[in-house]
Structures are given as structure tokens and as C-alpha cells.
Amino acid sequence: MLLSVIVPCFNEEENVSYFYEELMKNKDFFEEKNLDLELIYVDDGSSDGTVKEVKELKKAHDEVRLISFSRNFGKEAAIYAGFQKSKGDYVVMMDADLQDPPSLLPEMFKYIDEGYDSVATRRVSRKGEPPIRSFFARQFYKLMNKISKTEIVDGARDYRLMKREVVDAILSMGEYNRFSKGIFGWVGYKTKWIEYENVERVKGETKWSFWSLFAYSVEGIIAFSTAPLTFVSLLGVVFCLLAFGLILFVLIRAIFWKDPTSGWQSLVCIISLISGVQLLCIGIVGQYLSKTYLEVKNRPKYIVKEEI
Numbered sequence: 001m002l003l004s005v006i007v008p009c010f011n012e013e014e015n016v017s018y019f020y021e022e023l024m025k026n027k028d029f030f031e032e033k034n035l036d037l038e039l040i041y042v043d044d045g046s047s048d049g050t051v052k053e054v055k056e057l058k059k060a061h062d063e064v065r066l067i068s069f070s071r072n073f074g075k076e077a078a079i080y081a082g083f084q085k086s087k088g089d090y091v092v093m094m095d096a097d098l099q100d101p102p103s104l105l106p107e108m109f110k111y112i113d114e115g116y117d118s119v120a121t122r123r124v125s126r127k128g129e130p131p132i133r134s135f136f137a138r139q140f141y142k143l144m145n146k147i148s149k150t151e152i153v154d155g156a157r158d159y160r161l162m163k164r165e166v167v168d169a170i171l172s173m174g175e176y177n178r179f180s181k182g183i184f185g186w187v188g189y190k191t192k193w194i195e196y197e198n199v200e201r202v203k204g205e206t207k208w209s210f211w212s213l214f215a216y217s218v219e220g221i222i223a224f225s226t227a228p229l230t231f232v233s234l235l236g237v238v239f240c241l242l243a244f245g246l247i248l249f250v251l252i253r254a255i256f257w258k259d260p261t262s263g264w265q266s267l268v269c270i271i272s273l274i275s276g277v278q279l280l281c282i283g284i285v286g287q288y289l290s291k292t293y294l295e296v297k298n299r300p301k302y303i304v305k306e307e308i
């Protein structure tokens with residue numbers, strides 16, 4: 001049996017060989033289970049020495065593979081590429097910064113042996129993370145689970161061990177705007193969740209700013225829910241009803257009390273409010289349209305510059 005380990009790397013030169021060492025602490029376990037290994041580093045257009053490091057590692061260890069992108073395509077593209085290029089009967093993906101501890105692998109395999117198709121991980125604490133980030137992350141998961149039918153678990157990591165059939169199912173979802181946490185949930189299969197305390201990144205810095213996370217969450221909502229569109233339609237209905245009420249009010253007042261010039265201030269307020277709401281709604285529709293536009297173009301999700 002072959003196990004593919006997929007590691008997306010974006011400027012992780014300090015972590016490449018360190019990750020290898022940590023993973024290999026499971027060597028006895030791999031041997032005992034008769035597992036061959038292929039370790040795929042997906043270099044997501046790093047500008048530092050990541051590629052050099054991987055090549056260096058490859059010289060000493062034959063099971064190392066490198067896929068190098070022509071530019072930074074994002075972690076989602078790196079995951080997809082890793083899945084596509086992997087040949088393993090089992091596939092696991094882990095971050096290069098060791099926030100996904102390789103020491104959990106034996107436990108994960110235990111559940112695969114028990115008959116689960118995939119073993120997913122979630123962190124139970126968010127310690128070491130800025131408090132506002134944690135707060136917004138929690139709100140995001142709450143909202144997401146209200147408006148989407150796909151289950152998206154709070155604190156879920158992308159760290160997952162899967163059987164080949166699950167990976168093939170994920171690959172069959174060829175969308176351009178990829179939100180893995182949703183895709184994993186969407187394909188289903190019998191999944192065991194295991195929990196662990198948050199581990200801080202060993203070296204280097206996180207690649208996600210608050211705003212890039214915000215953009216990612218919008219991506220998630222648009223990819224897995226059309227609730228915002230329903231909300232927009234409802235808002236339209238509410239404002240129509242309100243307008244009808246106002247028309248009646250103005251008509252009746254004009255007929256019985258004759259006061260043609262009063263009320264212009266309120267008119268200005270109403271016009272501003274409604275035009276604001278309209279722009280908001282067009283914006284929401286625009287978000288869906290822009291994602292659809294990108295899907296329709298059908299561009300490749302990544303471009304490989306070098307593969308070893």
C-alpha cells in the first residue's frame with residue numbers, strides 16, 4: 001500500500017527538512033503497516049529557497065517529489081494539484097509548518113482500519129491566535145452552518161487522511177473557486193473526527209492576513225450557500241411593501257389634508273436608504289456573478305513549472 005503525503009509550501013524554506021524529520025518519526029509505524037511513502041511538496045510559487053531545499057532533500061531521499069507552480073496560486077490550488085498528482089491508496093495532507101502534527105498518523109490509521117473512509121482533524125482550542133481573529137472565525141462557522149446545507153465544522157483543519165475513493169470524489173469537483181472545508185463535507189463518506197490542541201507554527205510566519213481570511217470566508221459562503229441571494233429577494237419584498245404603505249399614506253393625506261410641499265426631508269432619507277440597499281443587493285448579486293464568470297472561463301487551477 002502507498003501513502004501519499006501532500007505538503008503545500010509557500011515560502012517555507014526553514015520547514016522543508018524539519019517537516020521530513022518529524023514525519024519520519026513514524027518510520028517504524030510505516031514499516032510495521034507495510035506502507036510505502038511518497039512525499040509530495042507542492043511549491044506554491046515560493047520566492048525563497050523552498051524549491052532548493054526540496055531538491056536537496058530529494059537527493060538523499062527518493063520518496064520525495066516536487067511540484068513547483070509558475071506563481072503563487074493559493075493553498076487551495078496546491079491541495080488540488082497534490083491530489084491530482086498523488087498515486088497513493090491513502091492520501092494525507094499536512095501543512096509544512098507542523099501545525100498538523102504527523103504524530104497523529106498512527107491514531108488516524110487506526111480509524112481507517114476500523115472502517116472509516118476518512119479521518120479529519122479539528123483543533124479544540126485556538127490559543128496563540130489573535131482574539132479578534134478567533135472571534136470572527138467562530139461567527140463565520142456559526143453563520144455558515146445556518147445558511148449552508150453542507151456541514152462545515154468549527155476549528156476543522158485541512159489535515160485529513162483519506163482513502164483513494166474519497167480523493168477521487170474530491171477531484172471530481174472541478175470548480176475553480178475552491179473552498180476545501182466545504183468540499184470535504186460535501187462529498188460525504190464516513191468520517192471520523194479527532195481533536196487536538198492548537199499547535200503554533202514552528203518557524204516562519206503565517207501567510208494569512210485578516211483580510212485574506214475575510215476574502216476566503218466570503219468565498220466559502222458563495223461557494224456553499226445561496227442564502228445571500230434569498231436574503232436580497234426578501235429585502236426587495238419588504239421594501240416594496242413599505243413603499244405601498246407609504247403611497248397609501250401620501251395619497252390619503254393629500255386627498256383629505258392637502259399639504260403638497262411638506263415631507264421632502266423624509267423623501268430624501270427614503271431615497272438615500274433605498275438606493276443604498278439597492279447597491280448592496282446588486283453587490284451581493286455581483287459577487288455570485290463574478291464567481292460564475294471565473295468558473296465559466298474554465299482557466300486551469302494551477303500551472304506547473306517544474307515537476308520532479
Ligand code: UDP
Pocket residue numbers: 007008009010011012044072073074075078094095096097099201205206207208
Ligand atoms: N500555503 C500555500 N499557499 C499560500 C498560502 C499558504 O501553499 O498561498 C501553505 C503554507 O505554506 C502552509 C499552509 O499552506 O504549509 C498553511 O499556511 P499558514 O501556516 O500560513 O496558515 P495558518 O496555519 O496560519 O492558517
Ligand code: MG
Pocket residue numbers: 095097099201206
Ligand atoms: Mg500554519
